[in-house]
Amino acid sequence: MSLIELKGIKKSFYGVEVLHGVDLTLRPGTVHALMGENGAGKSTLMKVIAGVHKCDEGTILMDGKEVRINSPSEAQSLGIAMIHQELSPVREMTVAENIFLGREPSRMGFIDYRKLYAQTSDLLEKLRIPINPKSKMKSLRVADQQMVEIAKAISQNARIVIMDEPTSAITDNEVDSLFAMIEDMKAHDVGIIYISHKMGEIFRIADDITVLRDGTLVNTWPASEVDNDTLIKQMVGRELKEQFPKVAAPIGETVLEVKNLSLTGQYEDISFELHRGEILGLVGLVGAGRTEVMRSIFGMTQPEKGEILLNGKPVHMKSPADAIKKGIAYVTEDRKGEGLILPMSVFKNTTLSALKDFVKTGIIQDVKESKAVDEQVKALRIKVNNLKLPVKSLSGGNQQKVVLAKWMITGPDIMIFDEPTRGIDVGAKAEIYKIMCDYVAQGHAIIMISSEMPEAMGMSDRIIVLSNHKCSGELDRQEFSQEAIVQMQFKYM
Amino acid sequence: MNTNTKKRIDAKQFASTYGSLIGLVLLIIVFTILNSRYLGWANIRNILRMASINGLLAIGMTFVVLTGGIDLSVGAMMGCAGMYSAYFAQESMGLHWAVALLIGVGMGLVIGLFNGVCVSYLKVPAFVGTLGSMSIAQGLTFLITKAKPIPGLSEGFKNIGGGSVGPIPIPVIIMAGVLIICFILLYKTRYGRYIFAVGGNLNAAHVSGINTKRIICSVYVISGVLSSLAGAIMTARVTSGVTSTGDGYETDAIAMVVIGGTSLAGGKGRLWGTIVGILLIQCLTTGLDMMGVSYYLQLIIKGFVVIGAVMLDGLSAD
Numbered sequence: 001m002s003l004i005e006l007k008g009i010k011k012s013f014y015g016v017e018v019l020h021g022v023d024l025t026l027r028p029g030t031v032h033a034l035m036g037e038n039g040a041g042k043s044t045l046m047k048v049i050a051g052v053h054k055c056d057e058g059t060i061l062m063d064g065k066e067v068r069i070n071s072p073s074e075a076q077s078l079g080i081a082m083i084h085q086e087l088s089p090v091r092e093m094t095v096a097e098n099i100f101l102g103r104e105p106s107r108m109g110f111i112d113y114r115k116l117y118a119q120t121s122d123l124l125e126k127l128r129i130p131i132n133p134k135s136k137m138k139s140l141r142v143a144d145q146q147m148v149e150i151a152k153a154i155s156q157n158a159r160i161v162i163m164d165e166p167t168s169a170i171t172d173n174e175v176d177s178l179f180a181m182i183e184d185m186k187a188h189d190v191g192i193i194y195i196s197h198k199m200g201e202i203f204r205i206a207d208d209i210t211v212l213r214d215g216t217l218v219n220t221w222p223a224s225e226v227d228n229d230t231l232i233k234q235m236v237g238r239e240l241k242e243q244f245p246k247v248a249a250p251i252g253e254t255v256l257e258v259k260n261l262s263l264t265g266q267y268e269d270i271s272f273e274l275h276r277g278e279i280l281g282l283v284g285l286v287g288a289g290r291t292e293v294m295r296s297i298f299g300m301t302q303p304e305k306g307e308i309l310l311n312g313k314p315v316h317m318k319s320p321a322d323a324i325k326k327g328i329a330y331v332t333e334d335r336k337g338e339g340l341i342l343p344m345s346v347f348k349n350t351t352l353s354a355l356k357d358f359v360k361t362g363i364i365q366d367v368k369e370s371k372a373v374d375e376q377v378k379a380l381r382i383k384v385n386n387l388k389l390p391v392k393s394l395s396g397g398n399q400q401k402v403v404l405a406k407w408m409i410t411g412p413d414i415m416i417f418d419e420p421t422r423g424i425d426v427g428a429k430a431e432i433y434k435i436m437c438d439y440v441a442q443g444h445a446i447i448m449i450s451s452e453m454p455e456a457m458g459m460s461d462r463i464i465v466l467s468n469h470k471c472s473g474e475l476d477r478q479e480f481s482q483e484a485i486v487q488m489q490f491k492y493m
Numbered sequence: 494m495n496t497n498t499k500k501r502i503d504a505k506q507f508a509s510t511y512g513s514l515i516g517l518v519l520l521i522i523v524f525t526i527l528n529s530r531y532l533g534w535a536n537i538r539n540i541l542r543m544a545s546i547n548g549l550l551a552i553g554m555t556f557v558v559l560t561g562g563i564d565l566s567v568g569a570m571m572g573c574a575g576m577y578s579a580y581f582a583q584e585s586m587g588l589h590w591a592v593a594l595l596i597g598v599g600m601g602l603v604i605g606l607f608n609g610v611c612v613s614y615l616k617v618p619a620f621v622g623t624l625g626s627m628s629i630a631q632g633l634t635f636l637i638t639k640a641k642p643i644p645g646l647s648e649g650f651k652n653i654g655g656g657s658v659g660p661i662p663i664p665v666i667i668m669a670g671v672l673i674i675c676f677i678l679l680y681k682t683r684y685g686r687y688i689f690a691v692g693g694n695l696n697a698a699h700v701s702g703i704n705t706k707r708i709i710c711s712v713y714v715i716s717g718v719l720s721s722l723a724g725a726i727m728t729a730r731v732t733s734g735v736t737s738t739g740d741g742y743e744t745d746a747i748a749m750v751v752i753g754g755t756s757l758a759g760g761k762g763r764l765w766g767t768i769v770g771i772l773l774i775q776c777l778t779t780g781l782d783m784m785g786v787s788y789y790l791q792l793i794i795k796g797f798v799v800i801g802a803v804m805l806d807g808l809s810a811d
Contacts, residue, residue, distance in 0.1 A: 325702075
């Protein structure tokens with residue numbers, strides 16, 4: 001008898017289907033590992049089970065009966081607990097208050113603090129977690145917060161526990177005690193769905209392994225019947241279906257050189273070169289340090305060690321303003337948070353970084369500004385009825401084009417693209433790829449961070465792979481292979 | 494979108510954009526019906542003179558609120574500047590009125606700069622930082638004469654608040670000048686664009702290459718300068734320095750700004766809206782005064798007007 005059975009789960013966001021009918025069966029007393037690349041749909045699928053997202057189609061069976069899970073609290077009452085990838089404790093509350101949040105033991109309507117702390121002590125002792133129940137959550141290390149989160153899931157007496165990369169922030173010792181807890185839960189017939197990128201862990205604890213790719217189920221195996229290489233091949237083994245309008249531009253001299261750049265906790269000893277006419281792909285798992293390196297090159301953070309050379313001269317980027325002045329543009333991964341001023345008009349967003357070019361004796365020259373904006377709107381084919389409308393009224397693809405226009409107008413020599421096509425429809429994607437190719441063809445250079453393997457391989461002239469904050473390999477276009485890249489991604493995990 | 498919903502949205506948009514202006518016009522009509530002297534030249538001059546003084550605070554506050562901040566110290570800076578300029582404008586001092594005025598405005602500049610540094614560079618929340626300087630400014634006000642009023646101001650100085658050029662009161666001329674400068678600053682220069690950007694999305698503004706800290710710091714300086722200018726003019730108008738000048742004016746200033754449709758969340762607003770807000774509050778106050786409505790009742794009415802105006806503005810929010 002299965003604990004939970006998912007059949008044909010489909011889920012779309014903003015009209016884009018991200019889960020295309022996925023099946024999954026969890027047996028009691030087992031660990032079921034869920035694997036796949038970034039964006040394969042693992043977390044989305046788990047959020048469907050945990051009631052965070054509602055599935056559009058498909059059925060969920062528990063103990064053979066169909067259930068509907070409409071909210072996290074319904075999931076909880078069905079005995080489903082989820083430990084999310086991103087922790088969200090109430091930082092000002094104590095460990096005990098966090099563990100029993102929303103289900104505090106009470107007496108006559110008041111919280112029974114004695115019972116609360118006694119129960120928490122018992123729980124933590126049983127799980128061998130050496131944390132004081134009365135400590136404020138914010139005083140704990142991230143690893144300890146993670147352990148508290150795990151204790152919370154266990155305390156709910158859940159029959160199904162979902163763990164989304166639970167070991168991403170904890171040390172080996174803590175991994176051991178986590179695994180001991182997992183063994184204990186298995187003995188009590190609890191079923192665990194375990195998401196992780198770490199192969200070693202998977203083979204230590206998993207009973208079954210399921211691989212997802214691009215929102216579809218690839219296969220499910222008993223863990224004893226697959227090996228490392230098979231799994232990697234299955235995770236990436238797709239044809240390059242999407243079309244990339246890649247035009248190879250002549251590669252020129254070195255425009256940017258990074259030497260032994262380090263910043264504690266973010267990236268270590270990063271070195272690479274960027275040439276004119278080149279699109280350099282920067283690949284790695286989420287959290288590998290790709291964005292962090294780029295933020296330093298753009299002056300948003302300061303590296304502790306190492307050097308950045310621009311056209312052969314050492315430079316020090318004090319701020320984004322400084323980097324822009326030196327001819328660098330950064331299309332960030334967070335379009336709404338860092339790319340655009342959402343309530344501001346399309347027009348004003350477009351010229352924001354280049355305003356000084358339109359100023360004469362302190363006054364903005366409307367005619368000159370309009371002309372420049374019109375040129376960009378035309379060149380990038382931004383679909384907008386009225387340039388005075390707030391930029392938030394545009395679609396994702398058009399918003400992204402406004403971000404591109406904003407940077408293009410500054411006339412940069414190097415553009416950094418961080419996930420340039422995330423959440424954008426196929427048509428706009430192709431247009432953005434075309435813009436990138438045209439740009440490097442003019443003798444400029446691009447660094448592109450991408451989590452989408454086909455995009456990285458389709459667009460880059462060269463790929464650098466980061467693994468766990470370090471450079472783990474470099475490949476030229478003719479050496480590109482998904483297996484090689486994925487091996488490199490896991491090199492230091 | 495069918496035409497019906499479109500019409501409804503347009504109506505909402507209209508109410509949100511012009512609601513306060515329509516309210517202002519209605520208010521003037523009602524008061525004129527109730528009292529024919531309301532639209533007399535003498536009363537209009539009086540309204541404009543007072544609106545000019547109180548409005549300076551609201552103009553400065555608009556800059557601050559556009560960046561997503563707030564300045565609670567405007568009333569206190571007004572009082573402080575009034576007292577210090579009065580001290581140096583005493584007939585017995587024998588100083589030129591401009592010197593006294595500059596000293597008063599200088600006080601506001603220093604306190605405003607202090608506010609700006611606290612909020613932008615030292616990362617003190619605006620509410621707390623300016624609450625602190627409100628107290629500091631009040632203390633400074635009392636310190637100079639141990640809370641005694643300062644009479645006997647020079648004629649030149651008194652002229653700043655009470656004088657006229659032709660038929661137009663000097664405070665109104667000053668206000669007009671300030672408005673022109675502020676309109677140009679806010680809508681015609683990079684600086685103004687950056688203020689909206691910083692308030693609209695601080696992170697994105699930073700990534701776009703804007704020195705966000707300097708922008709944030711500067712709006713508090715503007716607020717300080719304009720508040721102290723108002724303080725000096727007010728003192729000149731009442732012809733003596735009194736420590737209670739500006740007490741509670743911060744609430745009126747904030748009310749004028751939000752009535753004008755500027756969002757307290759920052760990044761969204763309009764200067765002409767603030768002008769409507771200034772006139773609305775001033776016309777209401779003067780009208781109620783003329784009708785002999787008690788101060789206490791006036792407070793209650795004003796409270797409802799502020800809430801109603803912001804509610805109208807919120808209609809278009811979704």
